[in-house]
Amino acid sequence: MPPRRVITGRSQEPRRRFTEELSRLRAEKGDSLRQLGDVLGWDSSLFGKMESGDTLGGPEVAQALDQHYGTPGLLLTLWELAMADPTxxxxxxxxxxxxxxxxxxxxxxxxxxxxGLLQTEGYARALLTAGGIAGAELTKQVQARIGRRALLEGDxxxxxxxxxxxxxxxxxxxxxxxxxxxxxxxxxxxxxxxxxxxxxxxxxxxxxxxxxxxxxxxxxxxxxxxxxxxxxxxxxxxxxxxxxxxxxxxxxxxxxxxxxxxxxxxxxxxxxxxxxxxxx
Incomplete structure (x- = not known):
């Protein structure tokens, strides 16, 4: 088994590190996603999405997993690093x-x-401008926001x-x-x-x-x-x-x-x- 990488605030891939550890720990314990959901009380699909990186879940989920796997603080630390990543x-x-x-x-x-679903173009432009967005990026974001209103159109x-x-x-x-x-x-x-x-x-x-x-x-x-x-x-x-x-x-x-x-x-x-x- 390859040595476990050191967890530090300088990690350049915190989300990937978190998902890898989730998958590794579950594999070592021999749990299926369904078993994990039954034991911890969350829908099993949540754990699948966490392992695939689609979501990070919440701190209470990370803490429950730490308790389940006997890794006090490990997953919660990785979760915090992933959440702090500006990307x-x-x-x-x-x-x-x-x-x-x-x-x-x-x-x-x-x-x-x-x-956003109820904003006019003028409102969206003023709001985004107040947030410091300008030029081509402003036009792009206004168009994207107005485009979202299509969600409320149609039968x-x-x-x-x-x-x-x-x-x-x-x-x-x-x-x-x-x-x-x-x-x-x-x-x-x-x-x-x-x-x-x-x-x-x-x-x-x-x-x-x-x-x-x-x-x-x-x-x-x-x-x-x-x-x-x-x-x-x-x-x-x-x-x-x-x-x-x-x-x-x-x-x-x-x-x-x-x-x-x-x-x-x-x-x-x-x-x-x-x-x-x-x-x-």
Missing amino acids: QFKERYRRYMFLESEAVSLSHYAVCVLP DAPPFRTMLSETVLRTPLDDADEWRTQLEHLLTMGERQRVMIQVLPHTVGLHALMNTTTMFLRSTDGRTVAWVETGYSGELIEATGSVERLQLRYDLARDLALSPADSRKFIMRMLEEVSCDPTT
Whole structure:
């Protein structure tokens, strides 16, 4: 057996190192993926995807595997190195985009900006510009974001629900005409049978999703994953327990939101304020 490589923060292939160790340890113990799932309580497909590098799982999964294999701290350390690798964000986001395109339903909560699926070109351009993107890359990313809206087109479009913090609607674009166009687009999208828009007003006070922009994606096999993000990074959460805890927080916040009908009235008031502004 070849000597085990030293684990250091300078590893140039942390994701590959993690997947290799997962496969090696399972082979040595003689577990099948099904047996591993039965013992640890996660779907066996999660462990298969972790070994193939499709996902890293979560820290609780790595800790459970360490306990199962008798390798205290080893897999958790490798997991942390893989997660810290800056090249992994794009990989996680690509996987999220694939899951989004295949989802049979989507549920979303927005902390401060509109979800990409509901953004107009003007809104997307202003948001990406504020993030420091310019030139050809800006044009490319705006086109990619607008292209995603096709997911909600057609008779077979998946149901999409979004809760918008009032902050989202109180943060206008500098260009009043573009902001008006964006609000009108929200009203138009809200008329679709498969799109549900709700507003979570400031008057509800503190709630369970105060700082967590979240998208839940349910796949054809009934499994749900979650994407959570900030303005700087995002994480795909696939461990069942973690997703369920996040869904509970989502449900608690949704109970506080305005109904779709009242949310529409709220957006219409925002639109009226823009139209009545004497500076526009």
